[in-house]
Amino acid sequence: MRLLLDGLALVGRYGTQGFAVSIFLGLALPQFASAARPLLGFTIFMFVMITFARVDTTALRALLRRPRAIASANAWLIVAPAVLALAVIALLGRSWLDPGLVLGLAVLAAAPPIMSAPAVAMMLGLEPTLMMVSVLLTTALAPVISPLLAEFVAGGAVPLDITILLRRLLLLIGGAVLAAMLLRRVLGEARIRTYRAQFDGFGVLMYFLFAVAAMDGVLAAAIANPLRAIGYLAVAFGLAATGFVSAFLVLRWLEPAERFVLGYGTAQRNMGLLIAALGADTPDTTFLFFALAQFPIYLMPQIVKPIARRLTAVAAQDPPCYRAAP
Numbered sequence: 420m421r422l423l424l425d426g427l428a429l430v431g432r433y434g435t436q437g438f439a440v441s442i443f444l445g446l447a448l449p450q451f452a453s454a455a456r457p458l459l460g461f462t463i464f465m466f467v468m469i470t471f472a473r474v475d476t477t478a479l480r481a482l483l484r485r486p487r488a489i490a491s492a493n494a495w496l497i498v499a500p501a502v503l504a505l506a507v508i509a510l511l512g513r514s515w516l517d518p519g520l521v522l523g524l525a526v527l528a529a530a531p532p533i534m535s536a537p538a539v540a541m542m543l544g545l546e547p548t549l550m551m552v553s554v555l556l557t558t559a560l561a562p563v564i565s566p567l568l569a570e571f572v573a574g575g576a577v578p579l580d581i582t583i584l585l586r587r588l589l590l591l592i593g594g595a596v597l598a599a600m601l602l603r604r605v606l607g608e609a610r611i612r613t614y615r616a617q618f619d620g621f622g623v624l625m626y627f628l629f630a631v632a633a634m635d636g637v638l639a640a641a642i643a644n645p646l647r648a649i650g651y652l653a654v655a656f657g658l659a660a661t662g663f664v665s666a667f668l669v670l671r672w673l674e675p676a677e678r679f680v681l682g683y684g685t686a687q688r689n690m691g692l693l694i695a696a697l698g699a700d701t702p703d704t705t706f707l708f709f710a711l712a713q714f715p716i717y718l719m720p721q722i723v724k725p726i727a728r729r730l731t732a733v734a735a736q737d738p739p740c741y742r743a744a745p
């Protein structure tokens with residue numbers, strides 16, 4: 420057991436590099452992708468469970484004294500992605516777009532922020548509490564909000580059965596929250612904090628499994644139609660960059676480190692949650708966009724690491740008042 424924990428801690432200490440390597444390993448293992456695809460729901464379940472289990476109640480109580488920050492962060496993370504997706508659809512022309520891509524953009528807009536965002540903040544040495552609270556709230560609200568947002572962005576051309584989507588999201592998220600409560604009760608919050616690096620390492624392993632599953636059919640689709648794959652990648656990276664910059668420029672009343680992490684979460688969305696809920700009903704082109712949208716999610720932590728280091732240095736000189744005691 421000690422060897423396993425030490426191995427997870429080692430992986431966790433190189434988390435951002437692990438994310439970047441995982442996506443390319445997933446792409447390089449197409450023979451395992453088809454077998455791993457049914458595990459998408461399992462990996463999403465584990466992400467939700469771990470994120471809820473790692474809530475720092477001390478930092479959370481301090482953050483609750485800043486309701487404006489919580490309200491603005493959650494409003495931004497719900498509204499901004501939908502605005503960005505609609506802007507892309509309007510810019511490219513809905514009638515010119517493949518309905519599968521439109522649904523993919525709707526899934527991105529409707530999904531809550533990626534569950535790894537707080538963990539990425541921790542790996543980068545940034546305060547994760549506001550992002551964690553926002554992930555928890557938006558994920559908890561996803562069964563109600565996500566189907567409505569997806570239908571609004573997709574439009575009538577891409578019909579969705581929001582009743583089925585709602586039921587599947589409730590089962591997936593509700594089950595993960597109950598599992599997180601059980602984990603906190605068994606381990607205790609202090610022990611969960613002690614094994615922070617091990618939890619980070621476990622998250623990287625889950626993301627590797629997720630990457631393998633998400634890459635099912637991607638290499639073949641890219642070879643068959645490289646221009647489409649390049650276009651989907653360009654849209655995904657463009658949304659990631661625009662979301663990152665817009666959050667940093669607009670949410671100026673928040674701490675720079677908070678804007679940084681919220682910017683990461685603006686267009687880096689937990690699309691797998693809705694893809695897992697859609698299941699076999701997911702069109703091939705929607706799944707392709709979902710898979711290619713994982714590249715900015717996996718690569719951005721390493722790309723923005725130098726900026727995070729500067730913010731960490733500034734925060735060390737003037738730490739936010741709500742930061743939990745070490």
